[in-house]
Amino acid sequence: MSAAALPEAQVVAAQRCASCPKMCRSACPTLAVTANERHQPWGHARTVVAALGGQDGFAEPATVAAAFACATCGACTVPCLVKGVETTELSWAVRAAVFDAGATPAAGLRAVAEASAGRVRVADSPPAWTDPAATLDALRRLATPGADLLLLPGCGALGHRPEAALAAGRALRGLRIAFTVLDEHRCCGAPARSFGDTAAAVAMLDRLGAAIAAAAVRRVAVQSPSCAHLLATHAPGPAGVAVEPLAGVLAAGLASAGTPAGHGRVAYHDPCFLARHLDHTAEPRAVLRTLGHEVVELRGRGATTACSGGGGGLPLTHPAIADGYRDRLAAAVAEAAGAGAAALVTGCATCAARLAGAVPVPVLELAEACAAALEARR
Amino acid sequence: MSLLAPALLDELRAAVGDAGVSTDPADRDAVAHDLWPRALIRERGGERLPGPDAVVWPSTRGQVAAVCAACHRAEIPFTPFGAGTGVCGAAIPVRGGVVLDLKRLDRILDWDLETGWVRVEPGLLGSRLEDACRERGRTTGHHPSSLALSTVGGFVATRSAGQLSTRYGRIDDLVAGLEAVLPDGTEVSLRPEPAAGAGPDLRRLFLGSEGGFGVIVEVTLRLHPLPERRVDHAAVFGGFAEGIAAVRELLQAGLRPSLLRLYDLADTALQAAELGVGEGSGALLLASCEGRAAVAEAEAAELAAICAAHGASARDPAAVEAWYTRRDDIGFAQARYLPLAGAVLDTVELAAPWSRLAALHEAVRRRIGGRLIVLCHLSHGYPDGACLYFSFAGVAEEEAGAVPLHELLWEEVMAAAAETGASIAHHHGAGLARAPYMAAELGAGGVEVLRRLKAALDPGGVANPGKWGL
Ligand SMILES: Cc1cc2nc3c(=O)[nH]c(=O)nc-3n(C[C@H](O)[C@H](O)[C@H](O)COP(=O)(O)OP(=O)(O)OC[C@H]3O[C@@H](n4cnc5c(N)ncnc54)[C@H](O)[C@@H]3O)c2cc1C
Ligand code: SF4
Ligand code: SF4
Numbered sequence: 001m002s003a004a005a006l007p008e009a010q011v012v013a014a015q016r017c018a019s020c021p022k023m024c025r026s027a028c029p030t031l032a033v034t035a036n037e038r039h040q041p042w043g044h045a046r047t048v049v050a051a052l053g054g055q056d057g058f059a060e061p062a063t064v065a066a067a068f069a070c071a072t073c074g075a076c077t078v079p080c081l082v083k084g085v086e087t088t089e090l091s092w093a094v095r096a097a098v099f100d101a102g103a104t105p106a107a108g109l110r111a112v113a114e115a116s117a118g119r120v121r122v123a124d125s126p127p128a129w130t131d132p133a134a135t136l137d138a139l140r141r142l143a144t145p146g147a148d149l150l151l152l153p154g155c156g157a158l159g160h161r162p163e164a165a166l167a168a169g170r171a172l173r174g175l176r177i178a179f180t181v182l183d184e185h186r187c188c189g190a191p192a193r194s195f196g197d198t199a200a201a202v203a204m205l206d207r208l209g210a211a212i213a214a215a216a217v218r219r220v221a222v223q224s225p226s227c228a229h230l231l232a233t234h235a236p237g238p239a240g241v242a243v244e245p246l247a248g249v250l251a252a253g254l255a256s257a258g259t260p261a262g263h264g265r266v267a268y269h270d271p272c273f274l275a276r277h278l279d280h281t282a283e284p285r286a287v288l289r290t291l292g293h294e295v296v297e298l299r300g301r302g303a304t305t306a307c308s309g310g311g312g313g314l315p316l317t318h319p320a321i322a323d324g325y326r327d328r329l330a331a332a333v334a335e336a337a338g339a340g341a342a343a344l345v346t347g348c349a350t351c352a353a354r355l356a357g358a359v360p361v362p363v364l365e366l367a368e369a370c371a372a373a374l375e376a377r378r
Numbered sequence: 379m380s381l382l383a384p385a386l387l388d389e390l391r392a393a394v395g396d397a398g399v400s401t402d403p404a405d406r407d408a409v410a411h412d413l414w415p416r417a418l419i420r421e422r423g424g425e426r427l428p429g430p431d432a433v434v435w436p437s438t439r440g441q442v443a444a445v446c447a448a449c450h451r452a453e454i455p456f457t458p459f460g461a462g463t464g465v466c467g468a469a470i471p472v473r474g475g476v477v478l479d480l481k482r483l484d485r486i487l488d489w490d491l492e493t494g495w496v497r498v499e500p501g502l503l504g505s506r507l508e509d510a511c512r513e514r515g516r517t518t519g520h521h522p523s524s525l526a527l528s529t530v531g532g533f534v535a536t537r538s539a540g541q542l543s544t545r546y547g548r549i550d551d552l553v554a555g556l557e558a559v560l561p562d563g564t565e566v567s568l569r570p571e572p573a574a575g576a577g578p579d580l581r582r583l584f585l586g587s588e589g590g591f592g593v594i595v596e597v598t599l600r601l602h603p604l605p606e607r608r609v610d611h612a613a614v615f616g617g618f619a620e621g622i623a624a625v626r627e628l629l630q631a632g633l634r635p636s637l638l639r640l641y642d643l644a645d646t647a648l649q650a651a652e653l654g655v656g657e658g659s660g661a662l663l664l665a666s667c668e669g670r671a672a673v674a675e676a677e678a679a680e681l682a683a684i685c686a687a688h689g690a691s692a693r694d695p696a697a698v699e700a701w702y703t704r705r706d707d708i709g710f711a712q713a714r715y716l717p718l719a720g721a722v723l724d725t726v727e728l729a730a731p732w733s734r735l736a737a738l739h740e741a742v743r744r745r746i747g748g749r750l751i752v753l754c755h756l757s758h759g760y761p762d763g764a765c766l767y768f769s770f771a772g773v774a775e776e777e778a779g780a781v782p783l784h785e786l787l788w789e790e791v792m793a794a795a796a797e798t799g800a801s802i803a804h805h806h807g808a809g810l811a812r813a814p815y816m817a818a819e820l821g822a823g824g825v826e827v828l829r830r831l832k833a834a835l836d837p838g839g840v841a842n843p844g845k846w847g848l
Binding site: 012015016017018019020021022023025026035036037038043046047053061062065066079081082083085 | 400403404405407408409413418422424433435459461462463479481482501503505506524526527707709710712713714716717
């Protein structure tokens with residue numbers, strides 16, 4: 001049994017969470033979608049406590065199902081005031097214990113293998129991966145060799161929405177911000193963390209760190225929010241290299257570039273990892289306002305933003321639940337469209353890909369909105 | 379393995395669809411109990427409550443009716459389940475059968491803002507309703523600490539009371555009408571009325587019914603305009619008795635503060651530190667008056683004058699605002715301390731007329747003090763009495779002693795209520811926790827009425843059986 005695989009702090013967290021009167025229940029999208037009492041932090045934590053004392057340990061099917069029925073969106077961490085409980089940390093620790101117990105779902109193992117091989121996911125059901133070299137090549141044609149800013153689109157943009165990665169390059173160029181890109185795609189290891197393969201996660205992060213060092217840049221602009229979060233919290237590159245979400249770089253660039261013409265009302269969706277995990281909510285709005293947009297706020301924004309269901313490997317392990325998340329968010333977008341928003345913009349290419357076609361207005365990743373507005377100005 | 383007959387499972391699936399029925403042990407385990415501390419302590423000790431044989435998620439009232447009718451025909455128990463945040467074991471399916479999880483019935487159906495009514499389904503979370511009310515400049519005024527944890531159906535079925543019930547009333551006062559499905563599947567519509575007088579008030583039958591008379595499938599609640607102004611007042615009395623006298627006088631004078639909390643000396647010592655009000659001796663009163671600005675200000679002035687006349691010294695009203703910011707945080711402490719071996723935590727709310735309130739306070743402290751920490755505050759005031767809300771905390775020497783200590787706690791508190799003629803419950807319902815004491819509470823005649831009602835409405839005895847001591 002692999003109970004020892006769970007760090008003591010997370011054992012305490014699970015016990016506390018399983019004893020909690022479900023204080024965050026209104027925040028958890030998995031519970032909202034399933035209406036199933038077991039699928040919320042309290043219920044998930046109970047399966048951890050059961051695994052710690054049970055015969056099958058972390059291979060217990062209910063524990064495994066619970067471990068992955070979570071988008072690691074962090075919504076529950078906002079109302080949770082229980083000391084020592086941080087559900088996303090607990091979730092990652094439990095996934096690692098499940099991996100050690102050899103019970104990781106096959107879809108997750110495949111995702112880790114593909115990411116390790118430098119491939120990016122382009123579709124969720126059925127899942128499909130591809131080599132993003134062509135997109136990176138196209139991006140490189142917009143880049144300036146030797147620039148001191150590295151643009152890291154991340155798997156989300158390169159896979160789910162390559163046009164967003166290219167738009168990042170176009171936007172930076174439009175703002176006359178010189179950037180460079182890596183010779184080949186390197187995943188930050190977030191998919192490996194999501195599926196509990198700690199060794200693979202560390203190896204991938206190390207490889208990315210080495211690639212950043214080799215690029216000899218002073219700054220890294222990260223487009224995919226989960227990637228930005230992982231790099232911000234684990235700092236893989238050499239000391240002194242500043243890592244920031246692309247939205248911040250765009251906001252700063254636009255502030256000095258002057259205000260283009262107005263482009264009407266748009267709704268903005270805060271991606272979980274950008275807004276909740278990195279507290280990065282002002283910058284994307286600053287980008288939109290500087291571009292001349294009026295921002296229509298969604299029901300659920302900032303720290304209480306609604307997850308699109310793309311995180312934590314949820315579309316691979318629980319696609320129906322992930323779709324339920326998306327539908328809830330789509331309803332909020334439809335409401336904003338009713339209030340006059342002509343488009344939805346989001347700071348996450350994965351969210352944009354998930355929402356496109358599910359909402360009554362066009363969907364743009366932030367860099368796409370930025371590039372389009374800058375190009376229209378010329 | 380589910381013990382339900384395949385034919386019944388087929389019937390349930392036909393009623394709600396395949397995805398609406400589960401016999402998965404993990405799904406059943408998650409609704410095996412509510413938040414009754416006895417059940418939580420037993421679980422901590424390694425026991426697993428058996429839970430239901432199936433969980434069913436209806437999403438329309440017609441589906442509820444079909445499920446009830448199927449269970450009735452098959453003589454299989456069913457237990458409605460809102461959010462499972464009840465603290466008395468009312469939602470525990472003691473005889474297995476079907477748990478009817480109502481969370482998919484969570485729509486807001488209709489607003490009548492002219493009248494001040496909102497019609498909702500029972501699985502709606504309290505905070506979702508309140509958010510929607512606020513968007514329309516309204517409030518139900520019902521704000522239990524579990525507002526974001528519990529469902530409207532749960533509020534009605536347990537006769538819940540919110541923190542501001544002194545002004546807005548308890549849920550009993552807020553229900554204008556309701557619709558229910560009787561245990562055999564018969565649908566009943568008790569339409570909303572501002573007031574009605576033809577015969578007994580049948581709506582009241584379902585208040586506090588804890589699933590024993592069937593399933594509440596729709597509720598029309600009364601709305602209030604959002605207050606224009608809230609005026610806070612904090613004061614400290616020399617003792618609990620002086621505070622009680624002041625609270626009685628102001629309520630009997632017709633004042634209806636929204637917030638009205640008077641802490642006893644032990645609770646004041648704790649609250650004063652948390653809320654930053656002085657050294658923590660005496661009995662702390664926190665109050666708010668709200669509504670139209672001029673009325674709220676006048677009411678608060680009267681309240682302050684009555685308190686002063688009873689020797690209270692006023693404190694910085696910022697303490698009241700500090701209380702509001704953490705008004706719903708009570709559950710977090712449970713998460714922290716309940717996992718500890720031997721720990722016993724619980725709250726018990728009793729009610730008594732003014733003439734017996736001090737005696738009730740004394741009796742509970744006398745019987746429990748020394749064994750467990752006892753804190754008490756008065757809240758939910760009426761012209762003729764109030765609720766005393768006790769919080770208990772302690773640790774048994776070993777885990778095996780925790781359940782007996784919890785049993786002893788309840789025996790003694792219920793004995794204190796009997797000794798002083800107090801009501802054994804104010805707003806947490808009866809469930810299993812109070813089942814042994816229902817005869818003393820209702821008297822032989824009352825129990826007989828309850829028994830006959832139950833037999834008439836639920837002849838098969840399938841609706842949440844094993845509760846109320848019947
Ligand atoms: C931290 C915390 C704070 C609390 N604070 C308060 C407070 O301030 N005031 C207060 O009054 N209570 C409070 N409670 C108690 C609890 O929240 C209430 O009893 C609440 O009303 C239960 O709602 P629920 O939806 O969770 O119901 P459940 O626990 O699911 O069910 C309660 C009972 O009602 C029945 N039931 C549920 N829905 C229906 C329906 N639609 N039709 C028929 N029967 C039904 C169930 O069968 C069960 O018997 C608190 C609880 C906690 C954990
Ligand atoms: S995440 Fe926090 S608030 Fe939610 S159930 Fe766990 S301990 Fe309670
Ligand atoms: S991180 Fe998100 S999905 Fe996971 S338990 Fe918390 S609220 Fe639910």
